[in-house]
Amino acid sequence: MRYWLMKSEPGEFSIEDLRDAENGTACWDGVRNYQARNFMRDDMKSGDRVLFYHSNAAPPGVAGTAAVVREAYPDNSAWDAESPYFDRRSTPENPVWVMVDLRFESRFPRLVPLARLRSRPELKNMLLLRRGMRLSIQPLTEEEFHAVLALGTDTGESFR
DNA sequence: GCCAACGTTGGC
DNA sequence: GCCAACGTTGGC
Numbered sequence: 001m002r003y004w005l006m007k008s009e010p011g012e013f014s015i016e017d018l019r020d021a022e023n024g025t026a027c028w029d030g031v032r033n034y035q036a037r038n039f040m041r042d043d044m045k046s047g048d049r050v051l052f053y054h055s056n057a058a059p060p061g062v063a064g065t066a067a068v069v070r071e072a073y074p075d076n077s078a079w080d081a082e083s084p085y086f087d088r089r090s091t092p093e094n095p096v097w098v099m100v101d102l103r104f105e106s107r108f109p110r111l112v113p114l115a116r117l118r119s120r121p122e123l124k125n126m127l128l129l130r131r132g133m134r135l136s137i138q139p140l141t142e143e144e145f146h147a148v149l150a151l152g153t154d155t156g157e158s159f160r
Numbered sequence: 161g162c163c164a165a166c167g168t169t170g171g172c
Numbered sequence: 173g174c175c176a177a178c179g180t181t182g183g184c
Contacts, residue, residue: 033167055183056181060182131165132165132166134165134181
């Protein structure tokens with residue numbers, strides 16, 4: 001099983017939107033970056049687990065978790081001329097872009113802000129924290145996934 | 161709103 | 173194949 005971080009602007013599609021979708025399941029359309037596409041197409045498998053990251057938010061951070069429930073298939077928004085993701089190079093006969101389906105798993109009681117991720121020594125190698133890293137789909141190690149999960153699910157109570 | 165960093169495009 | 177110009181991402 002693999003682990004991923006997937007970014008979405010909450011104003012476009014948030015963890016709450018995924019939770020409230022039919023069956024808690026939605027397609028991850030609109031990816032228009034080749035490296036991110038290749039991760040979906042070549043490496044994402046059903047059962048893989050995902051950190052759902054809210055980008056361009058105040059504050060940005062990890063909002064919850066999801067699971068891959070359908071492996072890569074053509075992204076039909078690419079041949080919808082009305083869609084903001086329209087790309088005339090992609091056709092049903094010859095799709096350029098793919099998407100996966102995600103199912104909601106959990107919404108953290110409190111967002112784990114980017115600044116908190118940066119403060120954790122065990123996360124210092126996370127791709128997300130690298131300067132200039134903009135990829136919207138990033139692989140995680142199992143340790144990174146579980147470390148963020150622990151931050152997201154702790155009660156926030158401090159000792160003493 | 162600013163702007164650094166990155167990806168893409170297209171002329172040559 | 174190079175690289176300048178442009179568009180996008182996304183934190184701040």
